[in-house]
Amino acid sequence: MKDNDNRSKPITDLTIRRLSSYLRTLDILEKTGVKIISSKKLADIEGISDGLVRKDLTLFGSFGIRGTGYHVSPLKRHVTRILGLDRRWNIVLIGTGETSKIFLDSEAFQKKNFQVIKIFDKTPELIGKKLDNLVISDMNNLENEIDPKIVDLAIVAVSPPDVQSVIDRLGKIGIKGALYFASRSVAVPKNMVVRNQDVSIELGTLTYHISRKVPG
Amino acid sequence: MKDNDNRSKPITDLTIRRLSSYLRTLDILEKTGVKIISSKKLADIEGISDGLVRKDLTLFGSFGIRGTGYHVSPLKRHVTRILGLDRRWNIVLIGTGETSKIFLDSEAFQKKNFQVIKIFDKTPELIGKKLDNLVISDMNNLENEIDPKIVDLAIVAVSPPDVQSVIDRLGKIGIKGALYFASRSVAVPKNMVVRNQDVSIELGTLTYHISRKVPG
């Protein structure tokens, strides 16, 4: 069966995050030589119900074989395509701190067709220096040096006070998406998708739950 | 009014994550000299509805003043306490890669009473060396060197294939919580809270949404 069109279907970020998680699992399964997997087995790995796995997948098409399960490699290709990861993504990196460096040599970057094509920093001493074979540009020239027709995503690794203005400027020149790490909220410009990854949020959920578990 | 007891109340991670987010906002507001904030203003900063802010907070008590709003500092203290962040947390760090280093000098660590008290690695050449004033211990000795009465949380910064066994061993010795960064799912041991922070999941949501926005 062809992919379903997904007009007016309720596809939320919860689904998309799970699909991303299925993808990393499928990747491991494929590498381990697993050819076929049932929704039940995949669900067990993910720690969710089998029905939810099937529900997520059928929002985008019928990828399974009744009585058998899902072929790992084709399913991986389908999910890759659904997430838009079947093409190259051009990235700009803003800020050159430790976070950026992790990014540059992270697995996510290497294997997913993410290509850093420009790096910016505001520190005068760093501008002109090289990082990852790219000359660091002046953050003041963001607007001149970023072409939204070429750049797809921005990784914003600047300090909390600088995040909002950077996001605003990126939005203004037409960059569609950004991921930032600072521990703060930001107002999201129209037509932009912004995500935040903040370790303090995760730590907060851990400390909350552990505090309750061990009363006293 | 006293805090509500929260037996049999439906407090989920969605609420806890928002509370963590409120906390970082309150922290900034306090530093900026804001004394009082309404649920509406806080909600606007967070990008959610004012009713939801009030709902989240009233699950734990009545912290506001009708007609006025919430005093920033007291509310910050309340949320800090709700999340269990009003005490010191002893952490072990497992793995000494780039990710760990970020952690060690991250803001989340400094300001939140998180104290790294032990560091482990499996690489023979690193064992005995120092990192952040702590001697790196042999990962093989995890069981002998970690006292679950002293250690509250583990930061697991090891490679994907090693994550599961490390988590399992931590669970077995009675560590209550762990945060790991590898791009994979793990089976969570009984009585343990485990969180994963994986940049590839965030990137997946970004690429998905941007792919849809710009059809073609």
Next chain:
DNA sequence: TAGATTGTTAATCGATTAACAATC
């Protein structure tokens, strides 16, 4: 007091699960 904003309930909306017919 009048205006503002909380705390809270009921209504709505959305997500997950249960269950099973379809079918490999």
Next chain:
DNA sequence: TAGATTGTTAATCGATTAACAATC
């Protein structure tokens, strides 16, 4: 064929919003 597992619908469960009385 019999057994297994998908795809899908209806039922349930949970989260958010709307709305307003309480009250500062």
